[in-house]
Amino acid sequence: MAETLSQEVEHEASTGRVETDILDQLMKPEVQRSLSELVENLPKLAEMVTLLTKAYDFAQSVATDRILIEDLKGGIGEFVKPIQEKVKGVAAAAIEANERVQTESATIGLFGLLKMLKDPQVQKTLRFIQAFLDVSAERQKQR
Structure with missing residues (x-):
C-alpha cells in the first residue's frame, strides 16, 4: 500500500x-x-516566534535546574511547616476533647453553663460566633 x-x-x-x-x-x-x-x-x-523561543528556553532552563527546584521545595516546606504544625495541634486537641467527652457522662446544668460563661476561651468563642453572624448578615443584605 x-x-x-x-x-x-x-x-x-x-x-x-x-x-x-x-x-x-x-x-x-x-x-x-x-x-x-x-x-x-x-x-x-x-x-512572536522570537518571544516564544525565549520563553521556551527560559522554561526549559528552569525545569532542568536542580538547584532551583530544590530551593523551591525548601521554600515551600518552610512555608507549609508552621501551618502543618498548627493543624496537627488543632487535630490533637479535637481528639483529646473527644476522648474526654466519651469518658465524662455528667450533665451540664444551668449553674455549669453560668460557670462556663466566665471562662475566657468560651468568651472568645462567643465573640467569634457573634462577629461571624454579623458579617454573614451584612453580606446577605448586600445581595
Missing part, C-alpha cells in the same frame, strides 16, 4: 503534476490574499 502511494507521488513529480497543483493553488484569489497577509505580518510573526 505504502509502496503504491510512493510510486504515485514519484509519477506525479516526474510528470510535473505536483507543480501544476501548487501553481493552481497559488492562482486562487483567496490563497493570494492569504499569502499577501502573511507577508505583511512577517515582522510581527518573527517577533
